[in-house]
Amino acid sequence: MRDFDLNSIVLFVTAGVIILFVIAQSVFFLRQAWRRARELGIEARVLRRVARSSVVFTIAPAIAIILGVITLSRFLGLPLPWLRLSVLGALTYELPAATSAAAALGVPVSEGVTDPKTYSTIAWVMTLGIMSGLIIVTLFLKKIQGGIQSLKKRDTRWGEIFLTALFMGMISAFLGMIFADITAGLKGWIPVFVMIISSLLMLICGFFVKVLKVKWMEDYALPISMLGAMALSIPITRLLG
Amino acid sequence: MKTSYSEKVHTWGRIWCSLALVMLMLFPAAASIYYNAWPDGMALLKGLMGVVPIFWTVGAIEAFTYSPMLGSGGSYLGFVTGNIANLKLPCALNAMEIAGVKPGTEEGELISTISIAVSSIVTTLIIIAGVLLLSWLQPILESELLAPAFANILPALFGALAVVFISKNWKIALAPLLFMLVLFIAVPSLAESVSVLVPVGAIIAIAAARVLYKKGYL
Numbered sequence: 045m046r047d048f049d050l051n052s053i054v055l056f057v058t059a060g061v062i063i064l065f066v067i068a069q070s071v072f073f074l075r076q077a078w079r080r081a082r083e084l085g086i087e088a089r090v091l092r093r094v095a096r097s098s099v100v101f102t103i104a105p106a107i108a109i110i111l112g113v114i115t116l117s118r119f120l121g122l123p124l125p126w127l128r129l130s131v132l133g134a135l136t137y138e139l140p141a142a143t144s145a146a147a148a149l150g151v152p153v154s155e156g157v158t159d160p161k162t163y164s165t166i167a168w169v170m171t172l173g174i175m176s177g178l179i180i181v182t183l184f185l186k187k188i189q190g191g192i193q194s195l196k197k198r199d200t201r202w203g204e205i206f207l208t209a210l211f212m213g214m215i216s217a218f219l220g221m222i223f224a225d226i227t228a229g230l231k232g233w234i235p236v237f238v239m240i241i242s243s244l245l246m247l248i249c250g251f252f253v254k255v256l257k258v259k260w261m262e263d264y265a266l267p268i269s270m271l272g273a274m275a276l277s278i279p280i281t282r283l284l285g
Numbered sequence: 286m287k288t289s290y291s292e293k294v295h296t297w298g299r300i301w302c303s304l305a306l307v308m309l310m311l312f313p314a315a316a317s318i319y320y321n322a323w324p325d326g327m328a329l330l331k332g333l334m335g336v337v338p339i340f341w342t343v344g345a346i347e348a349f350t351y352s353p354m355l356g357s358g359g360s361y362l363g364f365v366t367g368n369i370a371n372l373k374l375p376c377a378l379n380a381m382e383i384a385g386v387k388p389g390t391e392e393g394e395l396i397s398t399i400s401i402a403v404s405s406i407v408t409t410l411i412i413i414a415g416v417l418l419l420s421w422l423q424p425i426l427e428s429e430l431l432a433p434a435f436a437n438i439l440p441a442l443f444g445a446l447a448v449v450f451i452s453k454n455w456k457i458a459l460a461p462l463l464f465m466l467v468l469f470i471a472v473p474s475l476a477e478s479v480s481v482l483v484p485v486g487a488i489i490a491i492a493a494a495r496v497l498y499k500k501g502y503l
Contacts, residue, residue, distance in 0.1 A: 046319070046320055046321075048320055048322075052319075054315065054319050055312075055315070055316060055319075058311060058312050058315040058316075059312060061308075061311070062308045062309065062311055062312060063409060063413070065304070065305070065308050066305070066308075066365055066366060066405070066409065067405075067406055067409055067410075069301045069305065069362065069365060070362060070366065070402045070405040070406045070409075071402070071406065072297070072301070073297070073301075073358050073361065073362050073398055073401075073402045074398070074399060074402035074403065074406070076293075076294075076297065076358070076398075077358055077394075077395045077398035077399050077402065078395075078399060080290050080395055081392070081395040081396070081399065084391065084392065084395070086384070086392060086395070086396075090384050091396075091399060093383060093384070094380045094383060094384050094396055094399055094400055094403075095399060095400070095403045097379065097380065097383055097400075098376050098379075098380055098399075098400040098401075098403040098404045098407070099403060099404075099407050101375075101376050101379060101404070102372065102376060102403075102404040102407040102408055102411070103407070103411065104438065105368070105371055105372040105408075105438065105442070106372070106407060106408040106411035106412065107411065107415070107426070108435050108438050109368065109408065109411075109412055109415075110411070110412055110415035110416075110422065110426060111426050111427070111435055113412065113415065113416065114419070114423055114426065114427065117419075122416060122419070123312075124312070124316075126412065126416050127312055129367075129368075129412065130366070130367075130408070130409050130412050130413075131305075131309065131365065131366060131367060132309065132364075132365060132366070132367040133367045133368075134367055134368045134369075134370075134371060136480070137340060137343075140336075140339075141336045141340065144332065144335035144336050145332035145335065145336065147335065148328065148331035148332040148334070148335055149328055149331075149332065159322075160316075160320035160321075160322035161322040161323075161324060161325070161328075163316060163320075163322070164313060164316045164317040164320065164322045164323060164324050165324035165325070165328050165329055165332055166332070167312060167313035167316050167317075168313040168317075168324055168329055168332075169329065169332035169333055169335075169336055170313075170336075171309055171310060171312065171313050172333060172337075173332075173333055173336030173337050173340050173341075174336070174340050174344065175306070175309070175341075175344065176340070176341040176342075176344030176345050176348070177343075177344035177345070177347050177348045177364050178302060178305065178306060178309075178344075178364045178365060179306065179344075180344070180345055180348035180349070181298075181302060181348050181352060181360050181361065181364040182298070182299055182302040182303055182306065182361075184348070185295065185298065185348075185352055185357060185360055185361065186295045186299075186357075188348075188349065188352050188353065189291075189295075189352070189353070189356075189357050192353045192389060193389075196389060201498075202495075202498060203389060204387065204389065205457070205494050205498055205503055206491060206494070207353060207354065207387075207388050207389045208454050208457055208494070209457050209487065209490035209491040209493070209494040210350065210353060210354055210487045210490070210491070211354060211378065211388075211450060211454075212450070212451070212454055212457045212458040212461055212462075212486075212487075212490040212494075213350075213461050213483065213484070213485075213486035213487030213488065213489065213490035213491070214350070214351075214354070214370070214374070214483045214486060214487065215443060215446060215447055215450060215451065215458070216458060216461035216462045216464070216465045216486040216489075216490065217461075217465055217479055217482045217483045217485070217486040218370070218439060218443045218479060218483075219443055219447055219462060219465065219466075220462070220464075220465025220466050220468060220469040220482075220486075221439070221465075221469055221475075221476045221479045221482075222439070222440045222443065222444075223466055223469050223470055224469040224470070224473040224475065224476040225473055225476075226470060227470060227473065228473070234433070234437065235437055235439075235440040236440070238437040238440040238441055238444065239440040239441070239443065239444035239447075240444065241441075241444070242440065242441045242442070242443075242444030242445045243444040243445060243447060243448045245445065246444070246445040246448040246449065247448060250448075262383060263383055265445070266375075266379045266442075266445050266446070266449075269441070269444070269445035270438075270441045270442050270445055271441075273437070273440070273441035273444060273445070274434040274435075274437060274438060274441045275434060277433045277434050277436070277437040277440075277441065278430065278431070278433050278434055280433070281433035281436075281437075282433075285433070
């Protein structure tokens with residue numbers, strides 16, 4: 045049997061091939077949507093703005109994902125976490141999935157896996173365990189979207205309100221979560237203060253865009269507010285933590 | 286023309302996503318073959334038992350809740366590339382807002398797809414850069430100085446999003462917001478299962494919106 049290496053070149057290459065596939069899929073959909081948008085008369089200028097603002101917005105959350113790769117890499121080496129967090133997963137799923145698989149096998153998550161069988165079992169559990177969303181989308185998305193469209197056809201206004209309500213439900217759940225620790229004392233309020241600062245920064249951006257007519261800022265208001273609030277969370281945590 | 290694009294998206298999406306499902310299995314298969322180390326049936330089953338009941342349910346809920354918001358192309362991409370709630374969905378929402386288009390329309394579908402595609406490509410490239418530069422980046426990213434910034438990424442994101450979207454739709458948002466506030470303050474441990482609560486919030490918002498709409502308040 046080969047010597048087992050969590051960071052073997054074969055594992056890196058396999059992960060790399062799958063990640064290239066996913067990039068290819070993104071490029072494919074990007075080109076198709078761009079072309080169709082141009083056909084519909086949406087200006088290239090607008091599309092470029094959308095693309096630019098998406099790039100800038102993505103940077104901070106993507107860097108946070110690297111942190112997740114680092115966390116999991118102590119236990120699983122680099123290739124598997126690199127793949128799992130680039131494709132399909134989020135740390136909120138991958139970490140518990142890996143932990144649960146490790147617990148079932150009776151291995152600690154605090155040190156690197158040394159047994160190839162343990163490694164392959166964990167890799168299979170993480171892959172098979174977190175698949176249902178993709179399977180359902182592949183099989184049923186057409187039906188789901190058809191349902192939404194027929195809802196809109198019956199009553200356009202209600203169709204719009206329905207989608208807005210979905211968004212509000214999601215935002216409400218995450219906003220509520222921010223308040224989860226407030227009964228734990230001042231420290232528990234830190235996320236709330238960060239949220240408020242982010243909101244205030246967004247309002248200031250809105251003032252610049254709408255009143256002072258600083259048009260370019262409109263595209264970057266969300267990343268500016270987000271990064272500003274993240275930066276200010278550092279002194280806030282020092283003060284209250 | 287309209288039907289033809291949306292028809293085509295589903296055909297492309299099904300092909301790409303089916304291939305993606307196969308590709309995803311490639312990694313554990315390659316590891317098993319290369320090291321000649323296939324999992325024991327019982328160990329695999331035990332591992333899966335700890336993961337599947339929760340994550341298959343969450344995945345199913347996410348598919349039904351997020352896909353109407355992401356649009357077709359956006360869903361086919363977002364469910365392959367992941368990180369939907371913390372990255373792809375806010376990105377698409379923001380993009381539609383900037384472009385002045387509505388979700389559920391063809392224009393909204395296209396803008397959402399473009400933003401999710403761009404975001405997916407950028408995320409993947411940043412993670413590649415991160416993996417390549419890991420030894421250099423690790424001490425910076427894991428420094429005590431930056432820890433609070435990464436710990437507060439969701440409040441920083443949703444605070445700004447809330448201003449834009451709740452101010453426009455506060456009547457619809459009021460009921461789910463109050464419910465979630467009370468729920469999370471009463472049961473703080475629920476913070477770990479926020480993705481299960483997204484559809485709960487959505488159902489409350491839809492019910493409240495229905496009542497308001499019927500009474501003519503919207």
